[in-house]
Amino acid sequence: MEKFGFKISKTRVIDFDQNDKSVAEFIYTNEPSFRLCIECGGCSATCTAGNFIPFSLRELQILLKRGETEKVKDNIEKCMLCGKCSLVCPRGVNTRNIIELAKRAFKTPELHAV
């Protein structure tokens, strides 16, 4: 068959209803301060890792909340748990625990699987 160079593009739309948000639910339950983020970006600005490599806790936590977990899985390993993000957070979000819980959820899916 003749190839004309056409292809089907994958949608960029966040399909909120279909996405699996169970990791976020797991974190909400175990670390309620996860709800308090107001997306100021303070954590990402001060982040030791984020100042050298593409890593943003602000972005990762919202992706978790939207169920866009694929992007988070590997990325979250970049965190060095220095805890500077907790120091600057104006809402008192326990950021370190959120990272620990997310890592645990990814390693042991039975913790949160629906």
Place this chain on the structure above:
Amino acid sequence: MITGNVVVVGGGVAGMEVAGQLARSGCMVSLIEKESSAGGHIKEWHHLFPDRRNSMEVTDYLARQINHDNITLLTGTTIARMGYGKKVFTVDTENGKSISADAVVVATGFDLFRSERKEEYGYGIYDNVITSADLEVMFRNGEIKLTDGRRPEKIGIVHCVGSRDEKVGNIYCSKLCCITAVKQAMELKEHLSDARVYCFYMDMRMGGALYEETYRESQEKYGINFIRGKVSEVGETIDHKLIIKVEDTLVGRPLRMELDMIVLMAGMEMSKGGEQMAQIFGLKTGENRFFAAADHHYGSNESNVEALFFAGSCTAPMNITETISHARAAAAEVICYLRKAER
């Protein structure tokens, strides 16, 4: 004590407060209200932000304020004409009354933005798209349900409907809708504990006393979800679910979500009655169409017409606390003016 006749135009929160204050100072007040009873918008509201008290507590206070021998309440009355000469206003009503006054206070308040003008949100088109005002009526009736009688499980709240939107000619922020959204989101959860509530906002403008604390409480205790982005349109699926299009601007990607019910946070606009007063009295209005006060900082009750003062949200969106303060300041300005005129 002071003597003088004052006409107060508008029997809402501001008009009732200013009438009460002036009556207690000795003035004779004619309080003119176009509706069949005084009270204004607050009558239609169930609970008030930030503390979610029953609005009746405030309407009761206002009713006591105007329960005074010096006040004549004229309901079902609008103004047809006005003349001013020798420091006396002659105010003619549509129903043939003529009232003389030494000073006039315009307290014509605001109108809620008519959400059907924002056609893309489907108010008046889809069954379960309602406004913040409609939701208050449901709260007062004690039942939140869809038009088919089911309980909504997934509710979206859309901020900035008719505010910060050049497309409807309103570039200003109505400033009360964000906190109203937060309040109503929490109340929805109180009625429907299993429901999920999503607020779609451009900015969370939590500038008032206890607003930020209430916002935090909504996240912490009620699990309200906030998604940053202006909803571009609402549609309906084949099985009558509402579907919204929005960009999740913090992720940087478009987002699609189905909802059972959508609540539109209608903004505040200069009232039709206020626009008529502007014509009758020759009052200046600003770019936002609200009355333009003589000075933004120290003359917010004064107008461009001698002996005519403003009270409340006819000059800008205001919450009830601010409206009552502004009305008291207007009463002080009137008293000051009448004292000077006496000398």
